[in-house]
Each structure stands twice: as structure tokens, then as C-alpha cells.
Amino acid sequence: MKSTNLYKGSLTTIILKLLNENDKMYGYEITQKVKEITKGELNITEGALYPSLHKLEAEGLLDVEFAKVNNRTRKYYKLTELGTQETVNKLAELEDYIRTMRALVNPKFRLQ
Amino acid sequence: MKSTNLYKGSLTTIILKLLNENDKMYGYEITQKVKEITKGELNITEGALYPSLHKLEAEGLLDVEFAKVNNRTRKYYKLTELGTQETVNKLAELEDYIRTMRALVNPKFRLQ
DNA sequence: ATTTTATGCATAAGAAAATTATGTATATTT
DNA sequence: AAATATACATAATTTTCTTATGCATAAAAT
Structure with missing residues (x-):
């Protein structure tokens, strides 16, 4: 999606969070929403999304x-109950990831 | 390395930053340092590291x-001049990544 | 009027980065 | 004596992505 490799593994989290927020969305809509929110910084490709x-x-x-x-046909996706639960997990994992990476790259954040 | 996929693509950034901080390190030392800093949250596997x-x-x-x-043989690695430059880039990319992901998952951070 | 761009889905080939498994070797601990 | 720790390495496989391609309709531009 982007020149940096850091987004690898983030797509699921992004999809789940957007669906959690918007109730139902179709694929193309997700690509546009991500482009809009990130000001073009991140463009999800169809080959990854679908x-x-x-x-x-x-x-x-x-x-x-x-x-x-x-x-034209649209395929709307929405979270199941399980999907809603998994969204919570994925968001917690993202926060953990950010905290851990900050500890690794910024000695100031090394503690506990 | 961890159950979450989010670390995929982060290994280079981690290695470069640790070497930037410690002048020279050998592989096994890197795995132990990461384990220590992250309190066991992240374990770099040899199959990924080497x-x-x-x-x-x-x-x-x-x-x-x-x-x-x-x-026993140790293979010490240290940053070249180019490596030091790339470290700066990778750290900036990480900050961008974190900012962008926050904007995506936390509507509060959506702006500019 | 025709070509390009946008909308909307899908898949296949290949690359990149990891996991898992395995191999070698020495030192230390149990 | 066996298990764990230290230290490197690679091969097979999996996961996730990029790039390319394909189909189809609508809207905009030349």
C-alpha cells in the first residue's frame, strides 16, 4: 500500500475499525475512506483489500x-458479533504495538 | 515474532535503532536486548533476524x-554512514505510521 | 462521438517478510 | 549426563502484500 513496510499486517485492523464506526461499507468505499482520512498517505490496493x-x-x-x-453491484460488509469482539482485540493490539515500538526506539519510554 | 501481525515490517527499524544506540551488537545480543526492553512482549526469532x-x-x-x-564466535554489526542516514528515515516513517494509524482508528485524531 | 476516468468487483503471479523447523558447535547449569 | 544457554545459519512454508490483469457500467473530458 505504501513505500514503507510498516503497514504490513495493519489492514485487518483498519477494515475492522472502519466497519465498527460505519456500520456497513463496501470495498471501494473503504479504499476511498482510507485515502480521505490519511490525506492520501495510505492507499489500499484492491489486490490487498478484496x-x-x-x-x-x-x-x-x-x-x-x-x-x-x-x-452497479455493491457488496456491503458489516461486522458480526464475533467481528465486533475481534475489533476490540485488534485495537488493543495496535496500542500495545505502538507502546512497545516507542519503548524500543525511544529510551525515554523504557520503564515499568 | 508475536501473535499479532503488526510487527511484520518493523524488524529493520528495530535493528537499526538498537545499533544506532549501542554502536555495535551481535545477533544474539539483539534478540536478548529486544526481549529485555519489551519485557518479553516481543521475541525476535533467529529465522527472521539473521x-x-x-x-x-x-x-x-x-x-x-x-x-x-x-x-565462541560473535559477529558484530555496526551502522555504516548510510545505515545511520537510513535509521533517521526509518524512525520518521515509524512516527508517520503511528500518526496515520491513530487517525484511522481514533476519530479524535482526524484533522489538518 | 469516442476516449479517459471513476466506480465496483475479482483473481493470479510474484515479491517480501515472517514463522517454523532444522542443523552445527561450545559453555554452563542442573 | 542431560538440559539449557549462547551463537550462528539456512531451508521450507506461510502470510501479506504489490503488480498486473480481467470484466462491467457510469460519468466526464476531449
Whole structure:
């Protein structure tokens, strides 16, 4: 998605959080929303997004619902109960990750 | 290294920063240092570490120096001038990543 | 009127970065 | 004597992503 490798492994967290906030979204909408929020800093590619959505659905974290808008098909995704739980976990993991990385790169944050 | 996928792509940043701080280190030392700083939260595996060190060396970011200690061989790595420059870049990328992810998962941080 | 861009989905080939497993060797601890 | 710690390395596999390609309709631009 971006020149830096740091976003590797972050896509699931991003998808879950956006769905947690917006109730239901379709793939293309997610790419646009991410572009908007990050001011273009992060562009999710379709080759990464769609397989990821399919996987989350297969794992039971997302439900699908089809809609026809302007003669074009949209595939809406929404969180399942399990998906909502997993969102909480993923967000906690992100905070842990940030805290740990800060401890590693900034000696000031080394403690406990 | 950890159950969460978020650390994927972070290893180079971690290695460079630790070497930036400690002048020279050997592989095993890096794994122990990371374990210590993160209180066991992050354990770098050898299968990830050694190939990564070799790659950084091949890219000219690290220099190697051998040492024999207690009849065992240590391979000390230190930053080259290029490696020091790249460390600055990687740390800036990490801060960008954290800022962007915060904007994505925390609506409070959405602005500019 | 036609081409390009935007919208909307999907998958396949390949690259990159990791995990897991294995191998070698010496020192120290149990 | 066996297990753990120290120290390096690589190979097979998995995960996640990039890049490329394909299909289809709508809107905008030339």
C-alpha cells in the first residue's frame, strides 16, 4: 500500500475499525475512506483489500449483503458479533504495538 | 515474532535503532536486548533476524566485524554512514505510521 | 462521438517478510 | 549426563502484500 513496510499486517485492523464506526461499507468505499482520512498517505490496493475482506468473511467476522445502485453491484460488509469482539482485540493490539515500538526506539519510554 | 501481525515490517527499524544506540551488537545480543526492553512482549526469532542482518549488510547499511569470545564466535554489526542516514528515515516513517494509524482508528485524531 | 476516468468487483503471479523447523558447535547449569 | 544457554545459519512454508490483469457500467473530458 505504501513505500514503507510498516503497514504490513495493519489492514485487518483498519477494515475492522472502519466497519465498527460505519456500520456497513463496501470495498471501494473503504479504499476511498482510507485515502480521505490519511490525506492520501495510505492507499489500499484492491489486490490487498478484496482477499482480506473474503478472509474476514470466511472467518465469520463479517457478514455480506448485496445492493444494486445505479445499475452497479455493491457488496456491503458489516461486522458480526464475533467481528465486533475481534475489533476490540485488534485495537488493543495496535496500542500495545505502538507502546512497545516507542519503548524500543525511544529510551525515554523504557520503564515499568 | 508475536501473535499479532503488526510487527511484520518493523524488524529493520528495530535493528537499526538498537545499533544506532549501542554502536555495535551481535545477533544474539539483539534478540536478548529486544526481549529485555519489551519485557518479553516481543521475541525476535533467529529465522527472521539473521536473514535481515545479512540483507542490511548487503545493502551497505551495516558493517561486520568478527570476534572470538569464550571460544565462541560473535559477529558484530555496526551502522555504516548510510545505515545511520537510513535509521533517521526509518524512525520518521515509524512516527508517520503511528500518526496515520491513530487517525484511522481514533476519530479524535482526524484533522489538518 | 469516442476516449479517459471513476466506480465496483475479482483473481493470479510474484515479491517480501515472517514463522517454523532444522542443523552445527561450545559453555554452563542442573 | 542431560538440559539449557549462547551463537550462528539456512531451508521450507506461510502470510501479506504489490503488480498486473480481467470484466462491467457510469460519468466526464476531449
